[in-house]
Amino acid sequence: MAARRTPIEEAQKLVDDFAAAAGETRKQRLTALFAGVYEQLEAERREVLDGLERYGAKQRRLAEKLREETQALRAEQDKTPQDAQRVKQASEALQWDLRVFDERRQALSYVCETPALIEQRLGALARSIEAAID
Template sequence: MMQRSLLLALISLVFAGAATAQAPQQQSQPDWPCRQVRVPELAVASVWTGPPLDDAMKHWREDQTIGDLVVRLSQRRTPIDEAERLIAQFAKSSADRRKQRLTTLFAGVYERMNDERRDVVNGLDRFGRRLKAMAEKAREETQTLRDLQDQKPPDPEAIKKASEALQWRLRLFEEQRRMVGYVCESPALIEQRFGALARAIQQAME
């Protein structure tokens, strides 16, 4: 059975780590588990200096070629160098309508990747809520173990079972917490790819 002092030290370490991971979160978003600021929408104005997108946003799905290309460009399994090649080919095939069609293409890429980022951010909120629920359950089990250890006379079998349950809970919590740094990179990766595609599309307009 884990000694009480060691168990309490482990609990403190795990919960301190969770607090550190969530320290900069916004007060209005208490479930957000990441160090990064919660930004669910892509900032199109920071990467796009081309024509207005209002009309293109309404009609990009009507062009099957553009729709298919939007899917390929948005998928992370398509390497950026291949995406740039596809954009250049599309620009060349668009002839005198190049600027208009590239604007429509960008509108599709923006909408699709913005939806993806929003879904990822919402998923991270759910992940944060799950971490909080796991931490609260561990706190409850910690208190149960303390109460059992303080009983006179103590019940060794009950203490053993409670300790084993808590150790399992803490291991599970720590495994999930270690994932935070990795999963929190997803919105930034989407934004980086979006920026690279925006630059490639605008360069193809020149």
């Protein structure tokens, strides 16, 4: 039920089914269920946040590389006489890295939503478990 691929409505039904089958130990079993769901979703959330930190570090390194490539291109353009082949190579390398940087930046907004979606799922399941305890 904690798996994000399981629709929340189905997960809530699983909570209800679990609660119905729990019998006299309902409160203890539902408390343990919440602990397990929390542990699993918190681990997923932590993993995503660690990935975001790595993603950000790579973007920072790529931004630094872009600055260096821009400076190298300007230096090649300022030389007299210009080496057209080197200017072209430097320009193409810069364009490629700019494209990669921009695509990664655009994907970042989706990636940043994931921890919030995990938290929302945990909240919904917590409410379902709490309602089943009462």
